[in-house]
Amino acid sequence: MAASMGRVAAGLLTRSQTSASTMRTLSMSQSLTQNTPRPSWKLGRLNHIAIAVPDLEKAQSFYKNVLGAQVSETVPLPEHGVYTIFVELGNTKLELLYPLGEKSPIAGFLQKNKAGGMHHVCIEVDDIKAAMAELKRKKIRILSEEPKIGAHGKPVIFLHPKDCDGVLIELEQA
Numbered sequence: 001m002a003a004s005m006g007r008v009a010a011g012l013l014t015r016s017q018t019s020a021s022t023m024r025t026l027s028m029s030q031s032l033t034q035n036t037p038r039p040s041w042k043l044g045r046l047n048h049i050a051i052a053v054p055d056l057e058k059a060q061s062f063y064k065n066v067l068g069a070q071v072s073e074t075v076p077l078p079e080h081g082v083y084t085i086f087v088e089l090g091n092t093k094l095e096l097l098y099p100l101g102e103k104s105p106i107a108g109f110l111q112k113n114k115a116g117g118m119h120h121v122c123i124e125v126d127d128i129k130a131a132m133a134e135l136k137r138k139k140i141r142i143l144s145e146e147p148k149i150g151a152h153g154k155p156v157i158f159l160h161p162k163d164c165d166g167v168l169i170e171l172e173q174a
């Protein structure tokens with residue numbers, strides 16, 4: 001009897017502790033929301049995930065013939081120092097990257113990651129200029145002064161991986 005009363009009391013205590021901590025969390029997040037002005041721009045969908053590959057033809061054949069995906073032709077983008085191939089996935093895309101030219105940003109990455117690997121994620125934004133202004137204010141390093149025209153003919157910027165939990169992030173104007 002005493003033991004079961006103890007269990008009931010412990011249950012009540014746990015519930016009241018939980019609800020107190022939930023209230024604290026809610027009120028903290030409310031005050032955070034109140035103090036943070038709403039950004040004038042929004043993140044959109046995941047446009048693509050880019051994978052640097054050491055052998056572009058082999059990678060193209062793997063996605064096309066082994067995984068059965070719809071795969072684009074190879075497109076050179078000299079202003080970015082890359083060859084690209086897009087793999088269509090329905091809800092998003094993969095971008096296969098291979099170095100083009102001596103100053104390619106992919107060359108150093110492949111030297112460190114000889115088998116290839118995930119290079120960046122590309123997320124759409126509704127206002128790239130507003131995003132840049134806010135990210136600069138928040139001391140996130142943007143890797144070009146101005147947006148460049150990316151693989152889809154739209155303005156893109158890259159954010160330094162060391163400011164984004166180790167992931168190179170590309171933002172693309174939707």
Ligand SMILES: C[C@@H](C(=O)O)C(=O)SCCNC(=O)CCNC(=O)[C@H](O)C(C)(C)COP(=O)(O)OP(=O)(O)OC[C@H]1O[C@@H](n2cnc3c(N)ncnc32)[C@H](O)[C@@H]1OP(=O)(O)O
Nearest residue numbers: 077080082105108119120143150151156158161166167168
């Ligand atoms: C066509 C277009 C499109 O999709 O529209 C594209 O794809 S263009 C795709 C290609 N273009 C780009 O990548 C443009 C933006 N990228 C850059 O500006 C550069 O690649 C950086 C990301 C700044 C890295 O510069 P760089 O290679 O000279 O420096 P680094 O090798 O010393 O790297 C500095 C540190 O960042 C890390 N690091 C380098 N690349 C990384 C990556 N892709 N993901 C995560 N971390 C990375 C390194 O391991 C190193 O960390 P530790 O110091 O700890 O070792």
